[in-house]
Amino acid sequence: MYGKKASELVKEFANSEPGQLSAFNNDLFSQVLEECNGHLLHLQSLLSKMQEDGPDDQTSKNADHFGALMHHLSIVRNKRCLMAYVYNRAEVIQHLGWTIERVLPEEIEEKLSNPEKDYFKNHSATLQSYMSELDLDLAVDMVPPKDPYIKVRVLEEIGNVVLSDQIANLACHAILFLRRTDAEQYISQGLMEELSS
Amino acid sequence: MYGGRERERERERESELNFTLRSIFRLERLAQLGLIYIYPTGEDYKTRYLMMANYFDIDDILAEDELVPAIFREATNGVGLFDSTDDMNKVEPGSKVELPFWLARELHLRQAVTVNVPPCFNKRTREEIDADAAHVDLRNRCPYFYELGYKIAPLVGDKTIGLVLLIAFRTRYKEVLIKAHIAFEVAPKFLSLLTEEEVKLYKAAQSSATAFKKWRIGGPRFQKASVLGRKRKAIQ
Numbered sequence: 001m002y003g004k005k006a007s008e009l010v011k012e013f014a015n016s017e018p019g020q021l022s023a024f025n026n027d028l029f030s031q032v033l034e035e036c037n038g039h040l041l042h043l044q045s046l047l048s049k050m051q052e053d054g055p056d057d058q059t060s061k062n063a064d065h066f067g068a069l070m071h072h073l074s075i076v077r078n079k080r081c082l083m084a085y086v087y088n089r090a091e092v093i094q095h096l097g098w099t100i101e102r103v104l105p106e107e108i109e110e111k112l113s114n115p116e117k118d119y120f121k122n123h124s125a126t127l128q129s130y131m132s133e134l135d136l137d138l139a140v141d142m143v144p145p146k147d148p149y150i151k152v153r154v155l156e157e158i159g160n161v162v163l164s165d166q167i168a169n170l171a172c173h174a175i176l177f178l179r180r181t182d183a184e185q186y187i188s189q190g191l192m193e194e195l196s197s
Numbered sequence: 198m199y200g201g202r203e204r205e206r207e208r209e210r211e212s213e214l215n216f217t218l219r220s221i222f223r224l225e226r227l228a229q230l231g232l233i234y235i236y237p238t239g240e241d242y243k244t245r246y247l248m249m250a251n252y253f254d255i256d257d258i259l260a261e262d263e264l265v266p267a268i269f270r271e272a273t274n275g276v277g278l279f280d281s282t283d284d285m286n287k288v289e290p291g292s293k294v295e296l297p298f299w300l301a302r303e304l305h306l307r308q309a310v311t312v313n314v315p316p317c318f319n320k321r322t323r324e325e326i327d328a329d330a331a332h333v334d335l336r337n338r339c340p341y342f343y344e345l346g347y348k349i350a351p352l353v354g355d356k357t358i359g360l361v362l363l364i365a366f367r368t369r370y371k372e373v374l375i376k377a378h379i380a381f382e383v384a385p386k387f388l389s390l391l392t393e394e395e396v397k398l399y400k401a402a403q404s405s406a407t408a409f410k411k412w413r414i415g416g417p418r419f420q421k422a423s424v425l426g427r428k429r430k431a432i433q
Contacts, residue, residue: 003297007262014255046275063287066309067275073303080258087253196415 002039002074006032006081013085021092024113029082036078043071090119097124098139099188140184149177151195158191256393260341261299265349267310268293298348305352312352317342323361330368335392342392369395377402 009028016022046068053064093116096104104112104120112120131138158170163182170176170186175195186192251257273288288294296310304310317338325333335342343362350358369391376387377399391399 002300003262007259007297010255010258014259042275063272063274066271066273066304066307069307069309070273070276070300070304073300077299080252084253084255084258088255 002035002070003077003081005035006078009085010081013088019092019095021089021108021111023111024089024116026113029085032078032082036075039071039075039078043068043075046071089116093120094123096120097127137181140181145180148179150180150183152176152178152183152187152192153195154186154192156191158186256341256344259393260344260348261302262297263315263339263341263345264295265298265301265315265345266293266313267296267301267305268313269310271309273309298345302348302352312349314353314355314358315339315345315349318346318349318355318358318361323357326361326365330365331372332390333365334390335365335369335395336390340393343394370398373399374402378406 005028009025009032012022012025012028046064050064050068093112096108097120104117109117127138152175154170154172154174154176157172160167160169164179165182168176168178170192183192183194187194269288269290269292272290276288296304301310301312305312317335322333322338339345343366346358346362350356373391373395388396388399
């Protein structure tokens with residue numbers, strides 16, 4: 001059936017959990033494009049046949065017309081599916097720029113296609129330059145803190161880091177008090193966890 | 198007296214039309230600028246307006262992929278999709294086929310095929326919904342039950358479909374919300390009865406319930422970005 005592969009592609013996106021990415025399905029994507037080309041060939045041959053037949057043979061002309069229409073509709077449908085696939089993935093990638101800044105972890109990066117990698121790079125660069133222009137980190141928690149310091153546990157070896165108020169040795173398993181703004185990026189990257197008191 | 202009321206109604210209708218036209222012009226201007234997409238289908242402007250908003254919507258795309266029964270009214274050349282044994286690549290008028298909705302709608306509007314009511318709105322389903330809507334397995338019949346019903350009703354001109362949808366949704370909505378708010382673990386059997394729309398409702402209700410609980414008890418504000426968390430788990 002026409003448009004089957006395109007909807008498979010969309011279904012694959014729909015089945016991945018919201019906010020998560022599955023690997024870009026290059027294979028299926030190009031298969032759909034190929035299908036589009038096939039439809040275009042059919043469409044062109046039907047259109048030229050309609051012109052050859054001339055205006056007198058009305059019945060076969062109508063049949064050709066509807067055949068051409070079906071191919072046209074299939075192309076439009078395939079286009080919609082491809083666009084939706086790319087667009088919805090781009091939305092997720094954009095969101096990544098807000099939650100994990102600058103560097104993508106390897107296991108996510110390998111799921112992106114090359115244009116998507118560029119998109120992420122450019123998008124997060126734009127975000128960063130906007131924030132540095134404003135001199136304000138827009139990605140921080142929206143709720144004002146009760147206490148500027150929080151207690152955190154380091155989950156992975158980070159080493160000596162210059163923080164805004166101190167130079168801390170962030171060794172594995174260390175429990176320390178840090179400024180919320182300092183700790184936040186490490187927590188969202190999964191290198192620390194917040195301990196509720 | 199009679200003439201006055203008539204005139205008033207006329208004026209009302211006119212102002213309504215004016216409003217619609219104005220918003221349509223605005224939309225078309227936006228489309229020219231490339232900010233929105235107007236899906237070129239539907240005869241009246243209202244259906245057009247509704248359609249373009251969902252152009253990238255995954256659920257809308259999948260809902261239109263549902264098969265509906267249709268009968269060809271015209272012969273069609275150059276399409277060999279329904280009967281592969283036919284090497285003429287031709288569909289004869291009168292042949293019965295199942296078409297995906299996106300194809301069936303366009304062909305129906307151009308009077309090439311006649312769309313019939315899909316089996317998920319048959320008499321048996323209606324009787325079951327009348328009896329106990331909350332426990333009908335709608336997912337098995339059509340995972341996009343409401344969306345498909347809403348799209349197909351104007352095509353087949355069946356006014357009772359809307360009523361069926363309303364009754365089914367009203368009863369099931371209540372059931373879904375109660376289950377989501379009270380029980381934190383429901384039987385998976387219950388979830389397997391729900392359509393896509395209802396599953397979304399269920400998840401939304403559940404997440405609001407957990408958010409409320411978290412707010413009341415308190416706890417850490419910061420968490421690892423959810424994108425990262427899942428991936429790590431998968432690798433381990």
